[in-house]
Amino acid sequence: DAKTTQPPSMDCAEGRAANLPCNHSTISGNEYVYWYRQIHSQGPQYIIHGLKNNETNEMASLIITEDRKSSTLILPHATLRDTAVYYCIVRTPQGNDKIIFGKGTRLHILP
Amino acid sequence: GAVVSQHPSWVICKSGTSVKIECRSLDFQATTMFWYRQFPKQSLMLMATSNEGSKATYEQGVEKDKFLINHASLTLSTLTVTSAHPEDSSFYICSATNSNTEAFFGQGTRLTVV
Numbered sequence: 655d656a657k658t659t660q661p662p663s664m665d666c667a668e669g670r671a672a673n674l675p676c677n678h679s680t681i682s683g684n685e686y687v688y689w690y691r692q693i694h695s696q697g698p699q700y701i702i703h704g705l706k707n708n709e710t711n712e713m714a715s716l717i718i719t720e721d722r723k724s725s726t727l728i729l730p731h732a733t734l735r736d737t738a739v740y741y742c743i744v745r746t747p748q749g750n751d752k753i754i755f756g757k758g759t760r761l762h763i764l765p
Numbered sequence: 766g767a768v769v770s771q772h773p774s775w776v777i778c779k780s781g782t783s784v785k786i787e788c789r790s791l792d793f794q795a796t797t798m799f800w801y802r803q804f805p806k807q808s809l810m811l812m813a814t815s816n817e818g819s820k821a822t823y824e825q826g827v828e829k830d831k832f833l834i835n836h837a838s839l840t841l842s843t844l845t846v847t848s849a850h851p852e853d854s855s856f857y858i859c860s861a862t863n864s865n866t867e868a869f870f871g872q873g874t875r876l877t878v879v
Contacts, residue, residue: 688867697771697858697870698809741808749864750797750816755809 656756657681658742663760672729674759676742679723684746687718689727691738692758698741701727737763767793769861771871778849778878786844786874788859794839795861799868800832803856815842849878 659677666672678687686705690698702709702716704725709716715728729736741758745751768791778784788798797816801809813829815821815836823829833845842861846853854877862868 690870692809695856695873695875697769697873698860700867700869703867739808747864747867749862749866750814752811752814753799753860753868754811755801757808 656754657744658756660740660742660756660759662757663762665762665764666729666732667764668734669731672732672736672761672763674727674729674740674742674761675724676727677724678742678744681722681744682746685744686747687716687722687725688743688745688753689714689716689740690743691736691740693735693738698755701740703747732761732763734763734765737761767791767861767866767869769795769859769869769871771857771859771874773874774872775875776877778876780850780878781848783845783847784849784876786846786857786859786876788842788844788861788871790840790861790869793861793866794863795842796839796863797861798836798842799860799862800834800842800844801858801860803858803873809858812844846876849876851878854878 688703689701692698704716718725739758770789772787800812812827813821813823821834836842858873859871860868
């Protein structure tokens with residue numbers, strides 16, 4: 655079973671920041687938080703991951719709370735192409751650790 | 766990011782026939798590959814985990830004799846759906862990873878059994 659809970663859907667106006675929350679209250683000390691997104695009829699795309707510090711890359715920022723029980727993915731300037739289902743996953747970085755998907759958040763970017 | 770390629774992107778087959786789906790990691794060696802199935806409006810469901818050179822580990826409820834997985838090299842894994850039936854119609858997705866990289870996903874294969 656997935657170890658994360660996310661809101662089923664969210665709307666965000668184009669050009670604004672999209673903030674997607676994720677709860678992972680049972681996360682273990684050696685587990686990272688990963689974010690992927692899936693655009694319709696495509697395979698999931700890796701976005702970002704982190705352990706306990708905030709992370710930023712060219713796609714997004716990841717804010718992890720100090721107790722690591724929740725996190726927020728931030729898309730700083732959402733565009734229509736960011737419309738997708740976003741999945742928050744916790745796992746160890748070991749290659750053979752399973753990647754279990756929850757239901758994700760369907761993000762609608764509104765023009 | 767790294768590139769994982771699936772082939773074919775879509776396939777239509779007759780009921781009772783077998784279909785093979787290939788998953789290739791193009792620019793890194795994948796010690797582990799995962800296979801998923803996704804039905805419309807649902808999330809990805811993990812079917813099996815395969816490590817190079819070893820037998821695949823199947824998730825509960827997934828028939829290993831129906832979904833044959835081979836991971837004979839560090840860049841290729843195959844999923845064969847044997848004796849396919851209409852209820853096997855789905856979107857099949859592979860993922861490749863090793864101990865040094867996050868997992869990357871193929872673009873998916875849409876299987877329609879008629």
